[in-house]
Amino acid sequence: MDAMMMGTMKDMMSGGMETMDMSLMQACMDACSACEQACTVCSTQMMDCAPACMNCADMCNTMMRAMMRTQGMSPAVMMSMLDACMAMCQLCMDMCMPHSNKSEVCRMCAAACKACMDACMAMRDSMMAA
Amino acid sequence: MDAMMMGTMKDMMSGGMETMDMSLMQACMDACSACEQACTVCSTQMMDCAPACMNCADMCNTMMRAMMRTQGMSPAVMMSMLDACMAMCQLCMDMCMPHSNKSEVCRMCAAACKACMDACMAMRDSMMAA
Amino acid sequence: MDAMMMGTMKDMMSGGMETMDMSLMQACMDACSACEQACTVCSTQMMDCAPACMNCADMCNTMMRAMMRTQGMSPAVMMSMLDACMAMCQLCMDMCMPHSNKSEVCRMCAAACKACMDACMAMRDSMMAA
Amino acid sequence: MDAMMMGTMKDMMSGGMETMDMSLMQACMDACSACEQACTVCSTQMMDCAPACMNCADMCNTMMRAMMRTQGMSPAVMMSMLDACMAMCQLCMDMCMPHSNKSEVCRMCAAACKACMDACMAMRDSMMAA
Numbered sequence: 001m002d003a004m005m006m007g008t009m010k011d012m013m014s015g016g017m018e019t020m021d022m023s024l025m026q027a028c029m030d031a032c033s034a035c036e037q038a039c040t041v042c043s044t045q046m047m048d049c050a051p052a053c054m055n056c057a058d059m060c061n062t063m064m065r066a067m068m069r070t071q072g073m074s075p076a077v078m079m080s081m082l083d084a085c086m087a088m089c090q091l092c093m094d095m096c097m098p099h100s101n102k103s104e105v106c107r108m109c110a111a112a113c114k115a116c117m118d119a120c121m122a123m124r125d126s127m128m129a130a
Numbered sequence: 131m132d133a134m135m136m137g138t139m140k141d142m143m144s145g146g147m148e149t150m151d152m153s154l155m156q157a158c159m160d161a162c163s164a165c166e167q168a169c170t171v172c173s174t175q176m177m178d179c180a181p182a183c184m185n186c187a188d189m190c191n192t193m194m195r196a197m198m199r200t201q202g203m204s205p206a207v208m209m210s211m212l213d214a215c216m217a218m219c220q221l222c223m224d225m226c227m228p229h230s231n232k233s234e235v236c237r238m239c240a241a242a243c244k245a246c247m248d249a250c251m252a253m254r255d256s257m258m259a260a
Numbered sequence: 261m262d263a264m265m266m267g268t269m270k271d272m273m274s275g276g277m278e279t280m281d282m283s284l285m286q287a288c289m290d291a292c293s294a295c296e297q298a299c300t301v302c303s304t305q306m307m308d309c310a311p312a313c314m315n316c317a318d319m320c321n322t323m324m325r326a327m328m329r330t331q332g333m334s335p336a337v338m339m340s341m342l343d344a345c346m347a348m349c350q351l352c353m354d355m356c357m358p359h360s361n362k363s364e365v366c367r368m369c370a371a372a373c374k375a376c377m378d379a380c381m382a383m384r385d386s387m388m389a390a
Numbered sequence: 391m392d393a394m395m396m397g398t399m400k401d402m403m404s405g406g407m408e409t410m411d412m413s414l415m416q417a418c419m420d421a422c423s424a425c426e427q428a429c430t431v432c433s434t435q436m437m438d439c440a441p442a443c444m445n446c447a448d449m450c451n452t453m454m455r456a457m458m459r460t461q462g463m464s465p466a467v468m469m470s471m472l473d474a475c476m477a478m479c480q481l482c483m484d485m486c487m488p489h490s491n492k493s494e495v496c497r498m499c500a501a502a503c504k505a506c507m508d509a510c511m512a513m514r515d516s517m518m519a520a
Binding site: 181 | 433434436437438440441444
């Protein structure tokens with residue numbers, strides 16, 4: 001998501017969303033996108049993590065899109081979705097980690113889940129403080 | 131989702147998910163699917179509810195798919211996603227209701243959101259009791 | 261998708277889409293939705309059909325949504341997407357069929373793919389004739 | 391999509407997909423992802439391009455995921471989906487371009503659609519030559 005698009009999104013915000021930290025949100029959207037991609041690839045390995053990876057890919061895509069459509073969000077709904085996204089990423093990471101020695105894809109997927117959780121938490125903390 | 135498919139899904143459940151009430155889950159998947167469809171149509175009207183409708187359609191689809199892939203879920207993650215889905219449906223309903231007099235689509239979308247919230251709550255209550 | 265919603269969608273159509281046969285389109289949306297669900301369940305089995313099932317679930321969902329948003333479609337684009345959806349369903353069916361003896365889910369998934377292909381073809385034929 | 395992930399994906403390819411040009415495919419996945427994001431933001435403006443933008447966002451996401459799951463694709467299905475994606479991007483661009491003077495988001499969305507079409511065409515040409 002380039003800077004000009006982010007600036008335009010900022011201008012369209014209202015309803016309590018306009019206080020959001022745009023750099024944290026940008027980082028969170030990027031982390032969600034990266035996690036969707038890693039989970040999508042990981043799910044093709046047909047190991048026992050696959051269903052969790054598919055769930056995580058869908059949740060991360062939904063999370064990313066919601067951040068791009070804040071006109072249809074409120075701070076409370078955003079936090080509830082961040083909680084769900086973090087919980088899903090945690091589960092996916094827990095299922096991929098045991099395979100990380102034998103599968104490079106699982107190792108990368110677990111890392112992408114961790115990065116997404118961290119970015120969601122940073123954004124949630126920032127919203128709580130606002 | 132037909133009964134034979136539901137029976138097969140039940141047989142594949144484990145990890146604490148096998149205690150789930152399959153009739154409540156089937157009703158919840160159907161309500162999510164109906165809500166995704168109503169929200170998708172409603173979003174094309176380009177009224178101020180549209181971004182919430184798009185967010186709700188995506189969340190409902192993600193919720194429905196997660197119920198079909200319980201091998202990659204845990205009861206705790208399921209409940210967190212149900213919370214997010216209910217919060218999103220509530221917001222969408224709140225944005226569509228004021229238009230319900232002038233738009234039949236908004237009236238139907240708000241009703242689908244309410245039905246989805248109720249089905250998610252019934253499933254959540256059942257999981258808490260288990 | 262209930263009849264009242266279909267009627268409202270019909271009223272919103274323009275740009276060459278208003279000649280579409282609404283009963284064929286309704287049948288096609290329902291077949292896409294059923295196929296997305298069957299493929300989603302089938303993909304959790306972690307057999308070699310799983311990646312095709314995931315691709316098919318996504319394509320069917322995208323196809324269904326596009327039929328609900330004809331304001332953002334043209335007859336030519338609709339036909340191109342129907343072709344892609346039929347090709348994807350055919351491939352998924354071809355991968356699930358060899359498992360249909362040992363997996364009831366694969367048998368149901370292949371049947372849902374066939375029904376979706378047929379519904380897409382009926383709609384495409386009708387558009388060609390219009 | 392980082393280089394290590396791409397290398398692993400390459401190793402998992404078969405069925406005629408292993409001859410694909412991985413750098414063109416990486417560029418195409420990135421263009422699809424960027425187009426999904428631009429279309430998602432553009433759809434929130436509630437201008438008459440919004441339904442096309444939503445359709446385009448969904449098609450681009452489905453296209454991107456299919457490239458990440460080539461185990462469930464064949465060259466013929468891939469080309470059919472690329473055709474559908476290019477057709478959808480063209481329509482979305484045609485609807486956003488007339489707004490490009492008054493909306494910076496529409497201008498960026500049209501540019502992302504054009505870039506996605508070009509990347510899909512490059513990949514399709516390369517597959518035809520193989």
